[in-house]
Amino acid sequence: xxxxxxxxxxxxxxxxxxxxxxxxxxxxxxxxxxxxxxxxxxxxxxxxxxxxxxxxxxxxxxxxxxxxxxxxxxxxxxxxxxxxxxxxxxxxxxxxxxxxxxxxxxxxxxxxxxxxxxxxxxxxxxxxxxxxxxxxxxxxxxxxxxxxxxxxxxxxxxxxxxxxxxxxxxxxxxxxxxxxxxxxxxxxxxxxxxxxxxxxxxxxxxxxxxxxxxxxxxxxxxxxxxxxxxxxxxxxxxxxxxxxxxxxxxxxxxxxx
Numbered sequence: 001x002x003x004x005x006x007x008x009x010x011x012x013x014x015x016x017x018x019x020x021x022x023x024x025x026x027x028x029x030x031x032x033x034x035x036x037x038x039x040x041x042x043x044x045x046x047x048x049x050x051x052x053x054x055x056x057x058x059x060x061x062x063x064x065x066x067x068x069x070x071x072x073x074x075x076x077x078x079x080x081x082x083x084x085x086x087x088x089x090x091x092x093x094x095x096x097x098x099x100x101x102x103x104x105x106x107x108x109x110x111x112x113x114x115x116x117x118x119x120x121x122x123x124x125x126x127x128x129x130x131x132x133x134x135x136x137x138x139x140x141x142x143x144x145x146x147x148x149x150x151x152x153x154x155x156x157x158x159x160x161x162x163x164x165x166x167x168x169x170x171x172x173x174x175x176x177x178x179x180x181x182x183x184x185x186x187x188x189x190x191x192x193x194x195x196x197x198x199x200x201x202x203x204x205x206x207x208x209x210x211x212x213x214x215x216x217x218x219x220x221x222x223x224x225x226x227x228x229x230x231x232x233x234x235x236x237x238x239x240x241x242x243x244x245x246x247x248x249x250x251x252x253x254x255x256x257x
Contacts, residue, residue: 004238008035012090012141012235013081015041015066015129019050021196023146024094025058026224027231032059034232036090039081041066043095068095068125078132088136090235091129093145096122102160104203110160118160123168130175130186140183142235145172146227147188147246149254157203169246176244185243187234191227192216192250217252 014031016024017040028040038061042051051063064080066073081088102114126145133143150158151165169188176186193209202208212221230249233239248254 010036010089011085014092016094017042026228027092028058030228090142091133093126118164143186147190173244188246190248192253212253215256222249
């Protein structure tokens with residue numbers, strides 16, 4: 001009998017690897033350690049020199065370039081998964097972007113172009129990936145994305161990403177309802193402050209991180225591996241009855257805001 005938290009024999013996609021500090025890296029590591037086989041994507045040729053050395057720690061997964069704004073690259077990703085396995089059991093979406101000028105300013109002042117770009121990359125790309133994954137999840141599956149508490153409450157300096165992540169969390173709930181009859185579960189994971197490249201774009205991020213280390217109930221920040229372990233839980237049979245939720249992995253920081 002397969003253990004509940006085992007991913008042995010499971011196959012899927014982890015999208016959004018940038019470097020060793022990426023949440024996607026922690027997810028790919030944890031999934032590999034649990035027995036899963038992955039295709040891992042990175043968004044830009046410039047990232048290749050940072051991600052290639054990470055292959056051994058992820059179990060030597062297949063790496064693919066995939067800029068989610070390029071439909072042909074998204075098509076190629078899922079075509080490759082179908083060619084390789086004939087199915088997909090999980091998709092981890094760990095992708096977000098906002099232009100710095102818009103991110104560092106007030107929501108009231110953000111540009112239409114900047115807002116649309118942030119929404120497209122950070123939210124709608126999850127929908128596009130889910131649409132491509134659906135026909136490959138013949139026996140059900142798991143779709144996961146990464147959000148943040150700033151979607152629910154105002155967090156200083158999170159600014160435009162708050163509404164964008166709120167849209168992503170709402171999307172998670174609606175897609176959970178739509179895809180549930182097919183056995184496809186859709187969940188959001190909400191890490192607290194983690195020192196990733198994306199987080200470094202936030203003004204006063206270190207202040208937020210230090211607050212997490214000082215005031216979270218566990219008196220530390222979550223790690224990318226912590227997030228990866230949660231992804232294993234949600235993607236495995238241990239999470240078979242869980243869908244449509246925002247799952248916090250933040251050392252309890254969200255209860256102190």
